[in-house]
Amino acid sequence: MKKTVLTGIKPTGHIHVGNYIGAIKPALALAKVADYQPTYFIPNAHGVTKIHDGSELRQLTYGSAATWIALGLNVNKAIFYRQSDIPEIFELNWILACFTAKGLMNRAHAYKALVDENHSNSRKIDEGIHIGLYTYPILMGADMLMFKADIVPVGKDQVQHVEIARDIAESFNKIYGPTFVLPESKIEEDTAVLPGLDGRKMSKSYDNTIPLFCEPKELQKRINKIKTDSLPPDSPKDPTTSILFMLYKEFASEAEIVQMQERYGRGISWGEAKHELYVVMNRFLEEPYETYKELMASPKKIEAILEEGAEKARAISKPFLQEIKEKIGLR
Numbered sequence: 001m002k003k004t005v006l007t008g009i010k011p012t013g014h015i016h017v018g019n020y021i022g023a024i025k026p027a028l029a030l031a032k033v034a035d036y037q038p039t040y041f042i043p044n045a046h047g048v049t050k051i052h053d054g055s056e057l058r059q060l061t062y063g064s065a066a067t068w069i070a071l072g073l074n075v076n077k078a079i080f081y082r083q084s085d086i087p088e089i090f091e092l093n094w095i096l097a098c099f100t101a102k103g104l105m106n107r108a109h110a111y112k113a114l115v116d117e118n119h120s121n122s123r124k125i126d127e128g129i130h131i132g133l134y135t136y137p138i139l140m141g142a143d144m145l146m147f148k149a150d151i152v153p154v155g156k157d158q159v160q161h162v163e164i165a166r167d168i169a170e171s172f173n174k175i176y177g178p179t180f181v182l183p184e185s186k187i188e189e190d191t192a193v194l195p196g197l198d199g200r201k202m203s204k205s206y207d208n209t210i211p212l213f214c215e216p217k218e219l220q221k222r223i224n225k226i227k228t229d230s231l232p233p234d235s236p237k238d239p240t241t242s243i244l245f246m247l248y249k250e251f252a253s254e255a256e257i258v259q260m261q262e263r264y265g266r267g268i269s270w271g272e273a274k275h276e277l278y279v280v281m282n283r284f285l286e287e288p289y290e291t292y293k294e295l296m297a298s299p300k301k302i303e304a305i306l307e308e309g310a311e312k313a314r315a316i317s318k319p320f321l322q323e324i325k326e327k328i329g330l331r
């Protein structure tokens with residue numbers, strides 16, 4: 001039987017190069033493996049934890065869908081859907097909540113970070129934190145367990161959520177017998193955390209991102225903003241500590257990478273290194289960006305693809321939810 005590879009990126013901001021390298025690129029590679037069933041979705045309900053503007057969330061959801069398609073996800077092979085089109089996920093969310101220890105949520109890192117922040121600013125510990133954010137990992141568990149995900153390609157920060165899903169699944173299975181598959185996270189060791197313009201993790205929260213899709217001029221501008229040291233132009237540079245090189249590696253060919261490494265060794269100016277990075281990034285992104293723009297101009301096309309995906313997904317989620325409900329006595 002094929003293994004299910006499942007992942008999603010919550011549509012709470014414009015997709016940046018960090019999302020691409022850390023999440024989308026590895027997922028696209030796994031989607032091509034013959035023995036794998038890619039099950040990729042837009043977790044727009046997770047988006048509601050942050051975005052409280054209807055048209056903005058809708059646009060971000062389309063943007064995310066268009067990105068996957070533009071980057072070449074084969075939607076015929078994949079089950080590609082929008083989370084909110086699968087009501088069974090939300091029913092399962094409640095059921096799973098009844099098998100989730102509260103302490104597990106207290107330890108979830110996104111919640112803990114906010115509590116710590118409140119604490120250090122002498123605010124009440126739960127100030128500004130809603131239950132949606134607190135129980136975020138349960139809904140994520142429902143996403144994975146509903147589709148019996150075997151492998152979940154994610155960035156490092158999401159590993160804990162996969163562990164939580166395993167815990168919840170085990171609690172349920174212990175009582176009702178083997179029902180849920182325990183998912184396993186898969187992270188790209190090399191590129192687990194891609195740095196942003198300022199050297200910190202590239203993240204929309206730090207405003208240090210390079211958007212994946214933007215006009216070439218904007219791409220150039222962002223690349224020019226990448227922080228470098230003050231070594232003179234012709235002095236040798238260490239590629240292993242350079243943000244520019246880390247990014248370059250992701251978009252260049254093997255031969256180009258070797259050549260660039262040599263140029264660093266001989267001494268390349270940061271200006272040149274930035275230009276070379278722009279060239280390989282633009283070469284790779286040019287065509288997908290055009291497809292992305294076309295799709296964004298006709299959301300009906302995106303809707304049609306997502307509807308088809310939802311049908312495929314519900315062919316799995318409907319009977320499985322019935323089975324679960326029978327087990328626990330809800331039917």
Ligand code: ADP
Pocket residue numbers: 009010018019020021022023154155156157158191192193194195196201202203204205
């Ligand atoms: P952000 O940090 O911009 O808010 P998200 O938390 O929404 O990004 O991340 C979505 C996905 O992209 C996750 O799987 C996450 O691990 C991955 N990701 C985000 N930023 C990076 C990065 N700088 N390097 C590698 N992966 C990343």
Ligand code: TRP
Pocket residue numbers: 006007008009010043046139140143144152154158
């Ligand atoms: N939390 C993930 C993010 O921040 C999105 C997500 C929701 C997800 N459900 C998931 C990822 C299930 C993997 C598996 O982008």
